[in-house]
Amino acid sequence: MNKLRKLAKMDDELKGEASSGVDATEANELGSTPSDLSTKVREREDIGHGTVVAAHYNTLEEKGLEERNKSRILYLRNFNNWVKSMLIAEYLEKVKQSKTHGAAIKVLDIGCGKGGDLFKWKRGSITHLICADLAETSVEQCKNRYNDLRSRSERERGYAPLFSAEFIAADCTKVRLREHYKDPSIALDLVSCQFAFHYCFESYLQAECMLRNASECLRPGGFFIGTIPDANEIMSRLQKNGGKEFENDIYKIEFYDETVPPHLFGAKYNFHLEGVVDCPEFLVHFPTLVKLAEKFDLQLVFKERFQDYFARQKEEGRSLLGKMQALETYPPFLKVPLLGRDPEDYEHVQQYLQTPAGHRKVGTLSKPEWEAASLYVIFAFEKKAKQK
């Protein structure tokens, strides 16, 4: 029986056991848990890697601009930020087109971190933002950043009020966010989960809770957008490299368990990205995500790898690429050192420059950075009206 049918069947079978309280660990071994498993299980915060992940993000230092500019992955970070900016702008535009001019736009940012996307929400002229993250310190920093942004906005000429905001420190894979909203009847237009959704694939139960959070208050016609590591690409690189780990100068992915094919949930690996991330993550089996999302009336409308998104959007996003310094200039301007360490890091650009179409200078990423960027995919789901 194919894996997804098996999953759906298990789901049905397990529903019957829900009231008897299936243990989350047990259920995860089965690869599935019931949709309405008792909240008792959800409240068992000690289960899983949330504490490890929270501790990691809580202790990440806020680096100053100077420090960040020296980072080996400066352009990769800026590039990822550009992808997010384009994606957010694109879906906010779709939202606006479906509403009357000037109507309120309400957004939920799941895994908001320190508020790296606050400015994007400001630029998109949204009305209200709910920020939720597991790491309390990050939520605090996000709140401070929001307050700074608000004070600055108030000092701006032609001042337009900044969106209102609320902040929730919670494990979005275990806690029903709606119960913590100021207005639990809120109708959201957009839910965004950037570089954070994959943490929920620790177990079926957590994935389900996350999707419920994403969908529950989203109005029909609203969108759920996100960026996650591409499980296919990870598995392909892993297999080419012997099945346990693979790495380059800036990242390393190391699996704990070499089971092939990996489990649908709990397929854990450690992701290390120079100076930014070093903690356990989980493969997102995309067909399972699509199937599970359907349960919450979310229908896949778009999925694309970062490099394809870039190829498609680079003309439209050209000026933003420049403003955000999302690409490194090659060959570099006089006295500007390259971030890559070896000449091989730029072999691909040198080849391009030698082609008839090649320019004298181009914007690029070093090979290790491209290899990291091309590990990710973008997705967008649309909320459908409930079938009667």
Ligand SMILES: C[S@@+](CC[C@H](N)C(=O)[O-])C[C@H]1O[C@@H](n2cnc3c(N)ncnc32)[C@H](O)[C@@H]1O
């Ligand atoms: C790589 S950071 C991304 C932050 C932000 N979205 C961005 O793009 O800048 C991942 C974030 O996911 C959060 N996270 C991880 N697991 C989570 C969970 N179970 N519930 C809520 N947030 C979680 C982390 O605390 C961290 O802030």
